[in-house]
Amino acid sequence: MMKAFTRETSTAIAIPGVNCDTDQIIPGRFLKADRAQGYGQFLFHDIRRDEHGEIDPSFPLNRPGADAATILLVEDNFGCGSSREGAVYALVDHGVRAVIGPSFGDIFFNNALKNGLVPVRLAAEHCEALADYLTRFPAAEVSVDLEAAELVLPGHLGIHPIAIDHFARDCILGGLDEIEMTFTFMEQITAFEKDRMASHSWLDR
Incomplete structure (x- = not known):
C-alpha cells in the first residue's frame, strides 16, 4: 500500500550525473528479484561501486549517515531511458520520499506519482544553488510540503511552488493508488x- 505523504523534512543527498537513466538507478539484472525482499538494496548498485565492485566511499549515498536522508537532489533528465517501474521501487524501498531536480524522464515522473514518490521540478539555477549549499552545510534540511504545495529550502534559498497534477497529489496525500x-x-x-x-x-x- 502507498504510504501517505503530507510533509517530509530531511537532509538531502545530491546525486551527481546528468541523464541518470533507469538502468543506473537499478540495473536490469535485478528486476527478476522478488520485490517482497525490497529493491532498495539495488539502488544505484553499479554507480555506487568502483571498477572492482567495491563500495566507493566517495559516492554520496555511501557516506556516513546518508542512508537516513529521505530526499534526493538530482541533475537534469533524471530517470530517463527505459520505462521500468523498478527504478521507482528501488528509490521507495530505500526510503526516499521525494526527488528534486530540473527535469525528469516523463515515464519515470508518472511512475513516481503512482507509487507515492514525489518528484519536484525545480529550476536548474535553484538546484545548483541548493547543491552548493549542501556541500557547505551537509546537515541542512529541506522540506517538501505536499499539502501546501511548497518546497522549503534551507538558508536564504527560499520557498518554491510544487506543481503536481491535482488528482495525483490527492492520491499521494491520502496514501491511495488510483x-x-x-x-x-x-x-x-x-x-x-x-x-x-x-x-x-x-x-x-
Missing part, C-alpha cells in the same frame, strides 16, 4: 448508477 481513490467515491458512483438505471430502464433488459 483504484483505492476510486473506491472513495463509491457512494456517488452507486447513486449515479441508480439514477441512470431509473432514467434508462431499457439498459437492464
Whole structure:
C-alpha cells in the first residue's frame, strides 16, 4: 500500500550525473528479484561501486549517515531511458520520499506519482544553488510540503511552488493508488448508477 505523504523534512543527498537513466538507478539484472525482499538494496548498485565492485566511499549515498536522508537532489533528465517501474521501487524501498531536480524522464515522473514518490521540478539555477549549499552545510534540511504545495529550502534559498497534477497529489496525500481513490467515491458512483438505471430502464433488459 502507498504510504501517505503530507510533509517530509530531511537532509538531502545530491546525486551527481546528468541523464541518470533507469538502468543506473537499478540495473536490469535485478528486476527478476522478488520485490517482497525490497529493491532498495539495488539502488544505484553499479554507480555506487568502483571498477572492482567495491563500495566507493566517495559516492554520496555511501557516506556516513546518508542512508537516513529521505530526499534526493538530482541533475537534469533524471530517470530517463527505459520505462521500468523498478527504478521507482528501488528509490521507495530505500526510503526516499521525494526527488528534486530540473527535469525528469516523463515515464519515470508518472511512475513516481503512482507509487507515492514525489518528484519536484525545480529550476536548474535553484538546484545548483541548493547543491552548493549542501556541500557547505551537509546537515541542512529541506522540506517538501505536499499539502501546501511548497518546497522549503534551507538558508536564504527560499520557498518554491510544487506543481503536481491535482488528482495525483490527492492520491499521494491520502496514501491511495488510483483504484483505492476510486473506491472513495463509491457512494456517488452507486447513486449515479441508480439514477441512470431509473432514467434508462431499457439498459437492464
